Amino acid sequence: MxxxxxxxxxxxxxxxxxxxxxxxxxxxxxxxxxxxxxxxxxxxxxxxxxxxxxxxxxxxxxxxxxxxxxxxxxxxRSGGFDISTPKKPKFISRPVPVRCQTLIEEAYDAVHSTNILPLGISHPVMACPADKNLARIMRRVLASAGPKVMAYGPMDGYLPLKRQVVQRYLERGVAARHEDLVITNGAQEALAIAVQCVAKPGDIVAVESPTYFGILELIENLGMMALEIPTCDEGLCLDDLVESLDKHDVKACLFSSLINNPTGAGLSDEKRQQLVEIVESRNIPLIEDDVYSELHFFDKDTIPMQAYSKKGLVITCSSFSKTAAPSYRIGWVLSNRIEQRAKGFKRAISCSSSLLNQWVINEYLRSGDFDRNIRRLRQILRTNKDRMRNLIAECFPPKTRVSDPKGGGVVWVELPVGCDSTALFHKAVEAGISITPGTLFSASGKYKRHTRISYGLPWTIEVEAAIEKLGQIAYQLLE
Ligand SMILES: Cc1ncc(COP(=O)(O)O)c(C=O)c1O
Incomplete structure (x- = not known):
């Protein structure tokens, strides 16, 4: 050289x-x-x-x-290619009952079928798995704790774990107390508890558009109405939110305003503070879905919206699914306003969460390996994100747009006019690749030309070949 x-x-x-x-x-x-x-x-x-x-x-x-x-x-950097990000969706927000299509089942089936490359699931820790470490800790816990760890745990969670989760929030500027935290079965149960604590069937819940389909499925199953608020490159559009809140009797907001799934867009700290002021000035509870906050690509740690709350109306829901292992199903609700109701719901819904899994996660955090893995994972995800955006720009038809995520493990792709993402999904599954069709991320069938693709897995030639194949299919769909 x-x-x-x-x-x-x-x-x-x-x-x-x-x-x-x-x-x-x-x-x-x-x-x-x-x-x-x-x-x-x-x-x-x-x-x-x-x-x-x-x-x-x-x-x-x-x-x-x-x-x-x-x-x-x-x-x-991604360079040489002009990668535009998806356009801000334009629509008049009005509350709608959610109808999650059967497509959601097809999308889940595709992810879990054998011999498929799972680009359709948001499982970012796969890019730097913690399984060996967790298995070692699990063996140690089983050997040392004995039958104790096989018992029912406390209904609101294993205290040492609750203390550690709370400590992490204290470090991020939230005056959290372990009494205000309820351990749940993943973030999904946390969201289900939180939304039922503040809204009832028929009520209107404001969500980002696009938003994670699990949130829409929840609203559908609870018989609530979704009010979709557009997002842009910077995340949730606050002007649109204000307009919608002025027009409709919204009972709760449910936002992933730091890192949205599927776009990866996120509001700045100032904007998120403004968001808290907007909802608290109207006395509307704000459920913060914070699952990706530790997987950000910023230079400094992020501040949860809970830290900006003056009236205690912010409820934070999160989990270790994206940072340790989704199969452990360990999440939490944090709120100093609804904690008693949240504990009641938790008891009624699922009694308690796996004590063994909480114990293992607690040890994983205590060992320092969790933080070490997160630091590595963030770097890998960031590199994968650039590779994915660049490769899509190379392989997909002109006028394809790709989001530039601020964290997490997925990109949101807007296909050119004439290219239907459900058709792309079906043809991709035939070719052994799962992706997530765009309409799943809307309560009202929007995003027919969008698709979500995961970069949260080890970067291999198979991944590169799959993106090339998806690009070929997208070209065929335009013919
Ligand atoms: C934004 C968002 N919220 C919640 C969840 C559910 O998380 P968990 O697996 O902890 O239930 C997911 C999972 O994909 C998600 O992307």
Whole structure:
């Protein structure tokens, strides 16, 4: 490699380094999302000084070709392709009863069928699984705790775990108490409890549009009405929200305003503070679905909306499904306003959550391995996100748009006019690939040209081949 750098050339050494990196990009040996070698390593490989390499990286950053990530290094940006993000949906919001199509079952079946590449599920921890660590801890807990751990646990959760979850919220600026936290079977049960604590059948619940289909299924099954509020690149549109709240008698808001599923869009801290003020000034409870908050791509940790609440109307629901393992089914509701009702609901619905699983997660947190894995997972997801966006831009028909997530493990793809995402879904399943059709993310059948694709899995040539195949199918659908 060192012979490539000509020390007696007229060209500055740092420019030669830049050209070398560009050549590697053109040849495909460096791709969007890849990490550049450390300053020290490249300086040794090229036999030039560290300041020279640093100058090259800074210049590449100035040109927008690479990005510096604090404490992580320099990464190749998605470049050379103009990847537009999906357009803001335009519609007049009005409350509608939700009708989740049979398509939801088909989408779940597809994910769980054998020999299928599961790009249709949001299971981001798959990109950096914790299974070996968790299995080791599980064996240790079973050996040391004995029959105690096989008993019913406390109805509102295993206290040491509750304390640790609360501690994590304290570190993020929320004055949480363990008495206000109820452990649930995943975030889905937490959401079910929270929404039933503040609304009844027939009531209107405001949701983001698009939103996670599990939320829509919940609203449908509880006989409530959904009021869809448009989202844009920056997340929920606050002006649209205000207009809708002025018009309709909304009994609760249920938002993932930090990292939306499916778009990955998220409001800034200021906007989320504004959001809390908007709903609390109208005395409307706000259920914060916070499952992806630890998987953000920001430089600093995020502040839950609960921290901005002055009236205690914010209820936070989350889980370890996206950060440790969904099969453990450990989640929680945090609220200092509805905690007694939440405990009652929890007892009535499922008595208590698995003590064994809570015990294991508690040990996993205590060991520090949870935080170490999360840090790695975030880096992998961020790299995968860039690769996925770039590859879709390369392989899909022109005018395809792809969201640029602020975290999580999925992208939201808007297909060109004439390309139906349900047809894409069916043809993809035939080809051994699962994706999630867009209409599942709307209460009123919107997003027929959108699809959600997961990058939350190890990046392999099979994933690349699957995206190429999806692109080919999308082209065929346009013919
Ligand atoms: C936004 C959102 N909320 C809630 C859930 C449900 O989480 P859990 O598996 O913890 O029930 C999911 C799962 O995909 C999700 O994406």
């Amino acid at each position: 060192s012979s490539i750098i000509q020390k007696n050339s007229q060209q500055f050494l740092y420019q030669q380094v830049i050209e070398l990196i560009e050549a590697m990009q053109s040849a495909g040996s460096l791709r969007a999302g890849d990490k550049l070698p450390s300053l020290r390593k490249l300086s040794q490989q090229l036999d030039v000084s560290i300041p020279t390499i640093k100058q090259a990286y800074i210049e590449l950053e100035r040109l927008g070709r690479v990005e510096a990530r604090p404490k992580s290094g320099y990464f190749i």
